[in-house]
Amino acid sequence: MIASVQRALRLLEAVGGFLQGATAKQLARAAGLPLGTTYHLLRTLTHEGYLRRADGKFYYGHSVGGISRADDLQSGRSDLRTRMERLRDELGAAVYLAVYEEGEVRVVDIASGPSQPAVEVWADLRSTAHAHAIGQCLLGQLSEADRRDHLLRHPPVGLTPSTVVRESAVLRVLAAVGPAEPVIERQQYALGTVCAAVPITVGAVVATMALSLPLEQADRLRAAAELLRVKVGAMSPSFVL
Known part of the structure; x- marks a missing residue:
């Protein structure tokens, strides 16, 4: 002491x-x-x-305010975690929150469980953004110049037979990402897994909420992705971020 x-x-x-x-x-x-x-x-x-x-x-x-803000931030993270766990249970799927900052993909949190297993991260998510729904959704919110810069630093590589590796084709996929539509990805990052991600843009912040399902539940992907879109849209963006 x-x-x-x-x-x-x-x-x-x-x-x-x-x-x-x-x-x-x-x-x-x-x-x-x-x-x-x-x-x-x-x-x-x-x-x-x-x-x-x-x-x-x-x-x-004034420095005492920093202590209270830290407490508020911790409380906010706890509330966000609770919401993500609620989403996990409603969707019956693992739920992810990720952001794109300083030129890289960063997964902020994952809510998973025995019945909603998370995807096994076997290849660095930062260098394989072209192959997973989280990365595609984040890159899709960037300008074309920033997308090209990212792909220059992290050239597309084949992870599974379904991975799109030609840069021109990857850019077309990213350009097609809508401002509020879910991004769907099937076994491009990992065999046996399908994923969806919803874009979240607040000012200069680029983020996404995503879900994953085992391949045997692929018939639920579209409906789960649409429900995720609705649920995320009902949240305050400032609360999510």
């Missing part, structure tokens, strides 16, 4: 008990700390922005 950290936290807690601000002496008494130690910690906390001083009293500073 680091005693100085404990004392600093006790001081921060003590500030919360004085709505009109508090002097160093008041905070020392409230936190049960020697006055000299209190002055030293107050100087440090004020310098770092966790406290601010006005008219001889101390108040919470």
